Amino acid sequence: MTPPVPRLETERLVLRPPLPEDFEDFAAFSADAEAMRHLGGVQPRPVAWRSFVGLVGSWHVRGYAFFSVIEKATGRWVGRLGPWMPEGWPGTEVGWSIARPFWGRGYAPEGAAAAIDWAFDTLGWTEVVHAIDAANTNSKAVATKLGSRYLRPGRLPAPLDLDVELWGQSREEWRARRAGGTPA
Template sequence: MTLPLTSPLGPTIETQRLILRPPVTEDFDAFCAFHADADAMKFIGGAVSPALVWRIMRVLAGAWALDGFHMFSVIEKSSGQWIGRIGPLYPHGWPDREVGWGIMSSAQGKGYAKEAATACIDYVFDVLGWDHVVHTIAPDNHASANLAKALGSYNQGPGKLPDPYANEPVNIWGQTRDEWKQRKGQ
């Protein structure tokens, strides 16, 4: 199945190798595969059933409808495959506005997360007008910490998430819009 390249919920962002757009119904099977991927889900809640994935997708779509932003579906241009979800989020009780990420295990190690996260950080600063961004990362999630460093973020210390994640340790990584623009030479 070829996935739609646009969504009625929000913008489409195109990078060199990726299409980022809000989720659509046709993404469901790929979302299920992602949420069943124990390696991909290790630090973001663990593998879950299709019934829960259905609810998760609708939360994302609802956030787009209510807030005008949330995770984008990440589509690989060359194959048309859904490979993950990356984007801005700010759930109730969250430590701050975040750009978060999750990529299918089969698509990891190819630079897709950095490419998509870079586009999302540009989006939150240039379009949404945020003045800073964070990434909440488990202390032993070295791959995400390395991505945060590659994006120019730095560890700002331990943080606390709301329920149901209140007992999960996280570090808050982040940077300001000025730091982002300076690093990019803008």
């Protein structure tokens, strides 16, 4: 049985499953070479569509996937983040991808912290990893801000076929950090 479809809120963000009206922003994000540099490269619109409906399908089949990240102040789609573990994935991931116009605002750690709480509390995960391209210093900084550390090498399955660094932490480490009042 899959858990109920959530709507998570942080101070500045709403995290919810993708809706059809999110696709235009998702496609624009997927076509941005700089935003996609560490995510396997630009996706043409038809490939972006398949990625988008793959997220929607994962919500129906598994009860989780990346959330659409919505900025509360404007209602704008600012990215995708959350729990992700498709077939062959190297671990129970909470990942993040924020559209370039919204970089530098702290949305990735803010949203990822809420998604990590949800993954541990609702999905019952015991570890969260972040699959990060070795050259992606920005994502490593987000992971560090979340209290994660380098764990081990990993590889993303086909069609990506990418070597990555797996950063992350255990549920116990996360909860101890949160109980200590350390914000993300």
